[in-house]
Amino acid sequence: MTIDPLPPRFDHDAPDVLVDPYPAYRELRNAGPLCRFGPGQWGVTRHAEVSALLRDRRLGHGYPPEYRRFAVGDGPATEFFGAISIVRDPPEHAKLRGLMSKAFTPALVRGLSARLGELVDELLDPAADTGTLDVAKDLAYPLPITVICELMGVPASDRNLVRPRAADLARGWNTHVAEADRPAVHDSVVWLREYVGAMLDDRRRAAGDDLLSRMVAAAGDDGTGLTRDEIVDNAVFLFFAGFETTRNMISTGCAALLEHRDQLARLRAEPGLAPSAVEEFLRYDAPVQGAGRMVLEPIEVGGQVIRAGRVLVLLLGSANHDERVYSEPDRLDIGRSPNPQLAFGSGSHFCLGAPLAREEGRVVFQRLLSRFAVIEPAGDPVRRFTSAGNIRAFESVPLSVRAA
Structure with a gap:
């Protein structure tokens, strides 16, 4: 036998x-x-x-507490990563995703195009003067967190406080987080919960037109009985969902173009291919x-x-x-x-932030190539490694550029 x-x-x-x-x-x-x-x-x-199993109801998204403790250790992040919509199954998932989808609409993303162009140009302006640009540090890192902060209604004066906390939170998105990274992950959850909770209380007193105000309104309108903690945790999750994938797609996409100069030239000649290019960057070196x-x-x-x-x-x-x-x-x-x-998954858990990530990618690569007639590597890209290698990222992608 x-x-x-x-x-x-x-x-x-x-x-x-x-x-x-x-x-x-x-x-x-x-x-x-x-x-x-x-x-x-x-x-x-x-x-x-993989495609079939992403939709298979015999698989669940939630994990027992012992799995989360194994991944990130005991602390606030253990509870947080068990509460957000992406790790919940029906009926809780539908309730939480419904809250965010009512606030985070395709129309909202479509209306961002002009503002995205302004933000990208602001980040590229110094490079036009100096001739140097680190895509990972100067563009891919600040852009998506600035966008999600504006969407959430975070004051400009607070964004440099929020930005490192969002980056620390992203470290927790792994099957096993390195011991050295765990304190920062837990601290980020505590800080962001307190910060977003205070914002939420403000919006309940005086609603605005930002994403958090829309989440508060949606929670009140649909009668699902969401608690304050549920709204806060899923709003905090948006700092990751609206940040990490886009950040890494911009860096890995630019690094891929530097390795494939024919495709860089093609995108320069055909800027209308930018949406297709973004899909290919996501395929070629998936951020998650x-x-x-x-x-x-x-x-x-x-x-x-x-x-x-x-x-x-x-x-x-x-x-x-x-x-x-x-x-x-x-x-x-x-x-x-x-x-x-x-790269964005599939089925009922398809990434809610996918339309925003795609639009940010489209604007970034179109503006980058229209602003600079010359884009050359100024050194070797430096990978940012994560435990278990689940996140493909760069710490640095240095360029020499010349304005068009």
């Missing part, structure tokens, strides 16, 4: 994988749609299976590489039955390079069509 071997193991913390996971993903996909991940965890590697799901009832993947209580990590980064779906997946093609990239 021949016993089939177990699927291969994915060592997501291996140094070479942290730098470039895509060769490892290719080997895993060739072996099958399933791989071993961490204790009690399995990874799913291929596009068809994996989405964890709790198995609620036994489910078969690649001939293996995964028991309830286990975790499936849907490897979005691997799925986005699946040769079964994409021709030459390791080649950047800003005009790629079709491009069913999964």
Whole structure:
């Protein structure tokens, strides 16, 4: 009797994988749609299976408290990461997502285009004088948090206080947060809860036209009985949702263009390709590489039955390079069509901030290429590594630029 071997193991913390996971993903996909991940965890590697499982109701988004304690340790963040909409299942998820979707509408995003252009130009102005620009530090970091602060009604005088707290909160978005990072993550939750809670109380006394005021109005209108803490935590979550993915997509997209000069020239010649380019940046080096799901009832993947209580990590980064779906997946093609990239997830938990991220990306790359006739690397990009490698990010992407 021949016993089939177990699927291969994915060592997501291996140094070479942290730098470039895509060769490892290719080997895993060739072996099958399933791989071993961490204790009690399995990874799913291929596009068809990942796409289907993102919509499968046999998988849950919530985790028992012991999983959250393992990820981030005991403290305020443990509770916070169990309360936000993205980790809740029906009916709580529908209630919380409904609150945010009524406030965070497509019309709101469409109305931001002109303001986004102004903000990008303000951030690019110093580079026009100095001839140097660090995309990660000077553009990708300040832009999305400034946008979400304006949407939330955070006063300009407070934004330099909020910005580092949002960055610290983003460190907690991992399957396992490094011990050294945990105090900052917990402190950020406490600080942002207090800050947003005070803003919420102000809006209840005198509503404005900002996102938080709309959330307060939506919570009162739909009769769902949301508590103050639920509104506060999900408003705090928007500082992450509106910040981290966009920040990393801008940096990784720019780094990809520097590696593929033909595509940089193509985008310069055809600025109307900017929306398609953003989709390709999201596919080529997905800012979030994996989405964890709790198995609620036994489910078969690649001939293996995964028991309830286990975790499936849907490897979005691997799925986005699946040769079964994409021709030459390791080649950047800003005009790629079709491009069913999964960077924003799918199904009922599809990223609520996706329209905003796409619009910010479109404006950034169109303005960057229209403002500067010359864009050259001024040194090697420096990766920003996170525990478990789930976030693809850059600490620095230095450029030499010359105004058009």
